[in-house]
Amino acid sequence: MASGNIDMTKDTILKVEHLSMKFGGLMAINDFSFEAKRGEITALIGPNGAGKTTVFNCITGFYKPTMGMITMRRRTGEEHLLERLPDFEITKKAKVARTFQNIRLFSGLTVLENLLVAQHNALMKASGYTFLGLLGMPVYKKAAAGAIDKAKYWLDKADLTERADDPAGDLPYGAQRRLEIARAMCTEPELLCLDEPAAGLNPKESLALNNLLRGIRAEGTSLLLIEHDMSVVMEISDHVVVLEYGQKISDGTPDHVKNDPKVIAAYLGVEDDEVEEVIAEELGGTL
Ligand SMILES: Nc1ncnc2c1ncn2[C@@H]1O[C@H](COP(=O)(O)OP(=O)(O)OP(=O)(O)O)[C@@H](O)[C@H]1O
Secondary structure, three states: OOOOOOOOOOOEEEEEEEEEEEEOOEEEEEEEEEEEEOOOEEEEEOOOOOOHHHHHHHHOOOOOOOEEEEEEEOOOOOEEEHHHOOHHHHHHOOOEEEOOOOOOOOOOOEHHHHHHHOOHHHHHHHOOOOHHHHHHOHHHHHHHHHHHHHHHHHHHHOOOHHHOOOEHHHOOHHHHHHHHHHHHHOOOOOEEEEEOOOOOOOHHHHHHHHHHHHHHHHOOOEEEEEEOOHHHHHHHOOEEEEEEOOEEEEEEOHHHHHOOHHHHHHHHOOOHHHHHHHHHHHHHHHO
């Protein structure tokens, strides 16, 4: 399906097929298909209103699509049809985690507490859901120690160790965003979905974010991010899918997509056949 030299030999982690989403009379997504490969950073981009958030919400269970199939393939080979799962099972069973465009942390809790709360479900399971279990069972103690180790690990990766005991709400914006990602990683997802992770970050914070995302990829977690700023994704993505008016207009490597006249036209807001003329005019104007 993909063009532009995408590595077809890699294992597919997410397959979206013929996805459509209608809001009243508006067809926000229209017969949209793409695949994300395991171990890669896949970016879904497009101009404002193209339908990125809607696709993202369908994948992460916030919307039930009008039509289409979304298959998540776990490392074990187990497959889950995400459009049929309630959102909490998308995290728990299918191992898909997400972050939000507007940061959603427990701002009164410390940075470390935010990372421990994320592991609440695993800890409660280890307690056997009993008070006694919480008090004394070795299995709970082991799980609690494991949760602290995991939190420490992600504090370090997100460069937040020094702020571990500070309230999350006191962190600068970029650090809050990294904390949100670290918190999602504590649930051990196989696919991490990020909603405009670079929005509102300054260049230094963007660099720290890119390093964190590359680190996550290096550990084998696949990433799917949505972004409307093309320049942000070009640096870190392995694969870029472009949406316009709810339909796919390009799909391939960052280089392929960047040079695709359809994409240039979409971002410049002109017709395909006017692209060369507009670019020549722009260049003429800057010379
Ligand atoms: N809950 C909703 N009810 C009605 N229309 C919606 C809803 N959500 C999205 N839309 C419409 O669907 C279309 C796609 O919107 P969407 O937010 O998915 O685009 P986007 O690419 O994420 O845009 P942006 O970059 O501005 O966030 C838009 O026309 C939007 O107005």
